[in-house]
Amino acid sequence: MRSERTLRFAVLGAAGFAEEAHIPGLNAHPQAEVVALYSGDLERARAMAARTSVPEATDDLDALMRRPDIDAVTVVSANDRHRPYTMAALANGKHVLCDKPMALDANEAGEMTRAAESAGVVHQIAFTFRYTYCMEELRRRVASGAIGEPHYVEVHNEVLSRGALEPRDATWRDDASRHGVGHLGEMGVHFIDTINYLCGPAKGFIAEVAAVTVALGRQVRDAGGSRAVDTLDLSSFLVRTEGGLQGQVLASRVTPPPVSYGIIHAGERQRGHMGYVIVTGDRGALMATFTRGEVEALQETAPGGHWEPVALPPEAADGTPHGVARMMRQFVDNVLAGKSDGDRDATFVDGYRSQSAVDAVMRAGQSRRWEPVATALD
Numbered sequence: 001m002r003s004e005r006t007l008r009f010a011v012l013g014a015a016g017f018a019e020e021a022h023i024p025g026l027n028a029h030p031q032a033e034v035v036a037l038y039s040g041d042l043e044r045a046r047a048m049a050a051r052t053s054v055p056e057a058t059d060d061l062d063a064l065m066r067r068p069d070i071d072a073v074t075v076v077s078a079n080d081r082h083r084p085y086t087m088a089a090l091a092n093g094k095h096v097l098c099d100k101p102m103a104l105d106a107n108e109a110g111e112m113t114r115a116a117e118s119a120g121v122v123h124q125i126a127f128t129f130r131y132t133y134c135m136e137e138l139r140r141r142v143a144s145g146a147i148g149e150p151h152y153v154e155v156h157n158e159v160l161s162r163g164a165l166e167p168r169d170a171t172w173r174d175d176a177s178r179h180g181v182g183h184l185g186e187m188g189v190h191f192i193d194t195i196n197y198l199c200g201p202a203k204g205f206i207a208e209v210a211a212v213t214v215a216l217g218r219q220v221r222d223a224g225g226s227r228a229v230d231t232l233d234l235s236s237f238l239v240r241t242e243g244g245l246q247g248q249v250l251a252s253r254v255t256p257p258p259v260s261y262g263i264i265h266a267g268e269r270q271r272g273h274m275g276y277v278i279v280t281g282d283r284g285a286l287m288a289t290f291t292r293g294e295v296e297a298l299q300e301t302a303p304g305g306h307w308e309p310v311a312l313p314p315e316a317a318d319g320t321p322h323g324v325a326r327m328m329r330q331f332v333d334n335v336l337a338g339k340s341d342g343d344r345d346a347t348f349v350d351g352y353r354s355q356s357a358v359d360a361v362m363r364a365g366q367s368r369r370w371e372p373v374a375t376a377l378d
Contacts, residue, residue, distance in 0.1 A: 007032050007335055010070050010094075012061070012085045013077025014039035014048045017099070021321070022074045022102070023052045026329025034334045036256040061085065065092040072122070072335050075099055078120055079185065081106045090115045095122040097331045101358065102184040102351035106374065107354040113348040113377055122334045125351035127193045130344055131326040133316040134298040135194065138279065141286055143201045148283030152205055153239075153247035155191040155277035157290065158255040178217075182231030183318070188251040188275070193346060194277055195239065195247060204242025205375040206357050211237035213365030216254060237289055237361050242375060244356045287309075288327075292321035331357065352377055
């Protein structure tokens with residue numbers, strides 16, 4: 001039976017997504033309240049707390065984590081802060097929702113996973129696409145055999161970003177020591193998890209990859225004049241799962257998308273649309289959009305047929321990023337229940353799998369060979 005008490009949350013990191021999603025998403029739950037906002041930049045935290053009506057802002061992480069009245073935290077910060085913030089929370093028995101990518105490499109992700117399991121708390125990774133209606137229905141149909149035996153999966157994500165190509169001021173996202181592997185960590189890690197989520201029940205998790213990786217080596221302005229961007233711009237990789245499913249992923253911020261993805265037609269507004277995934281089996285195929293919920297679509301086709309829309313709940317077309325809201329609400333429900341929903345939620349174990357695949361893509365881009373991926377924590 002669900003407790004009727006109100007959970008008290010701290011948000012760790014004053015990034016824009018904290019204000020856009022984490023704070024309002026938690027506060028929208030009738031049994032949750034964000035009571036503190038942490039940032040190493042105290043003035044930034046105070047300004048955001050004032051805008052969002054969070055009662056306290058602090059730059060003392062250790063003191064905040066020692067407070068017994070804090071039940072859980074969300075980590076929404078620069079990627080190099082995910083591990084230290086998470087480990088501080090886990091050391092004090094707090095439940096944790098950590099943004100993606102989970103860490104800078106699989107070693108860090110493994111350490112975080114072991115600590116979370118040892119602490120016995122709810123641990124979750126913010127893989128938002130799992131909480132869209134189109135992905136839920138696609139997964140259900142693959143698992144039920146609606147397209148027969150799956151034999152191929154493909155993911156397509158391209159954007160010719162002005163920010164990636166034109167002269168501009170440097171940000172933390174241009175620094176590999178803080179951002180990790182660039183677009184591969186920003187978006188590619190989502191797509192790796194999506195393949196594991198959609199196809200894992202039928203065909204196992206991604207077990208090996210082969211890859212081409214591209215970093216343009218462009219310059220950005222900083223206090224010293226200029227410096228090279230050392231984060232990855234493009235990754236194109238092949239995958240094989242434990243059960244023999246094969247596939248491909250293209251994740252790029254420096255190439256243009258097609259005029260039409262086959263879901264959104266030429267001339268239509270593409271707000272919130274971040275590409276597509278297709279799973280093909282011997283009886284047909286399913287295609288879904290990557291979106292936070294604004295522009296969901298799911299289509300199906302039979303051999304020799306045409307793409308036809310699959311009905312989704314009305315909320316899937318309401319124009320709002322409800323996938324984020326559903327994810328935040330689910331985290332609160334999980335903390336209240338004391339466990340995650342094993343059929344939907346990405347735990348730290350899933351985050352570790354995805355981070356292991358990211359590391360393997362980076363190795364494969366250098367070795368030009370198939371590289372193994374850890375599918376379970378040792």
